[in-house]
Amino acid sequence: MGKPRVLVTSSDTPQAGIDLLLTKCEVTVIQKVISNNDDVRQAVPGHDAIFLSGHTNINTAFLDIAGPNLKVVSTMSAGYDHLDVPEIKRRGIKVGHTPEVLSAAVAEIAVMLTLNASRRAHEGRLLLEQGATERRPQWLLGRDLRGSTVGIVGLGKIGLQIANRLKCFEVGRFVYTGHSRKKSGDEIGAVFLSLDDLLEQSDFVIVATPLTNETRGLFNDAVFAKMKQTAVFVNIGRGAVVKTDALVRALRNKTIFAAGLDVTDPEPLPPDHELLKLPNAVVIPHLGSATVKTRNDMAIVAAQNILNGLEGKPLVYEL
Numbered sequence: 001m002g003k004p005r006v007l008v009t010s011s012d013t014p015q016a017g018i019d020l021l022l023t024k025c026e027v028t029v030i031q032k033v034i035s036n037n038d039d040v041r042q043a044v045p046g047h048d049a050i051f052l053s054g055h056t057n058i059n060t061a062f063l064d065i066a067g068p069n070l071k072v073v074s075t076m077s078a079g080y081d082h083l084d085v086p087e088i089k090r091r092g093i094k095v096g097h098t099p100e101v102l103s104a105a106v107a108e109i110a111v112m113l114t115l116n117a118s119r120r121a122h123e124g125r126l127l128l129e130q131g132a133t134e135r136r137p138q139w140l141l142g143r144d145l146r147g148s149t150v151g152i153v154g155l156g157k158i159g160l161q162i163a164n165r166l167k168c169f170e171v172g173r174f175v176y177t178g179h180s181r182k183k184s185g186d187e188i189g190a191v192f193l194s195l196d197d198l199l200e201q202s203d204f205v206i207v208a209t210p211l212t213n214e215t216r217g218l219f220n221d222a223v224f225a226k227m228k229q230t231a232v233f234v235n236i237g238r239g240a241v242v243k244t245d246a247l248v249r250a251l252r253n254k255t256i257f258a259a260g261l262d263v264t265d266p267e268p269l270p271p272d273h274e275l276l277k278l279p280n281a282v283v284i285p286h287l288g289s290a291t292v293k294t295r296n297d298m299a300i301v302a303a304q305n306i307l308n309g310l311e312g313k314p315l316v317y318e319l
């Protein structure tokens with residue numbers, strides 16, 4: 001019997017992952033830096049496993065095209081909102097993702113956005129470009145992390161790492177919301193609150209929750225209206241957790257102070273998008289896990305998930 005066949009969906013995939021696959025598999029790499037759903041559908045029939053370097057949608061139609069050989073779906077991401085996990089598993093196909101190895105990098109980006117938004121970095125840069133010479137004592141004053149209440153929406157592995165990194169800024173109090181109170185929250189002295197209480201009390205609201213049916217569109221006009229006018233909003237989870245129009249209104253009308261966004265809806269943002277015109281929005285193009293080491297580690301875990309699945313072993317991180 002020949003080696004199992006694995007399809008990798010981007011030619012920009014870190015080599016470490018491909019090399020690991022090559023130790024036991026025949027590997028086809030789609031020769032596109034970013035392949036779309038159609039490219040992947042065209043290439044997938046006959047493969048035993050698929051390594052998703054990007055967010056290809058894996059649903060019933062895709063699985064029908066992939067055919068009966070497919071045994072493992074492995075996404076090189078922690079988030080899996082692009083996968084119909086129940087349908088993949090119903091067909092007896094193993095499905096894996098790459099959490100944990102990216103938590104530190106994503107938490108760093110959350111800290112960066114929190115500081116940039118609260119200290120008006122983007123607005124200051126724009127004013128410099130306009131030739132601003134003002135240096136009065138109350139020019140461009142920001143909001144302190146020191147002594148503040150930081151609210152984390154979704155105290156999972158990433159949320160926890162954000163809290164741990166922010167501690168050294170002498171945050172006054174950490175609060176969080178989610179499905180239930182967590183031991184990990186107790187361990188860092190964070191207080192579990194309802195979403196409404198968190199919104200009312202927090203100086204910083206940091207979204208670190210995945211996109212699910214429950215969280216889709218959670219941050220709407222009514223939710224932004226419950227936040228402090230001085231609040232800084234940060235999203236490193238998924239763009240669609242936020243109603244973008246509502247966020248634009250909240251920032252434009254100063255319902256809230258500022259926002260720092262790694263993720264947006266739509267993504268990528270078109271260059272003429274309203275969010276990019278707001279001085280109080282710091283927006284970056286989904287760079288959470290984009291470090292050399294983290295992307296290598298993610299590729300290795302995604303490849304290992306495939307090797308384990310093809311050998312009938314539990315995946316490193318199985319959904």
Ligand SMILES: O=C(O)C(=O)CO
Pocket residue numbers: 076077078079080102106286287288289290
């Ligand atoms: O891996 C993911 O799901 C990410 O969004 C990393 O930023």
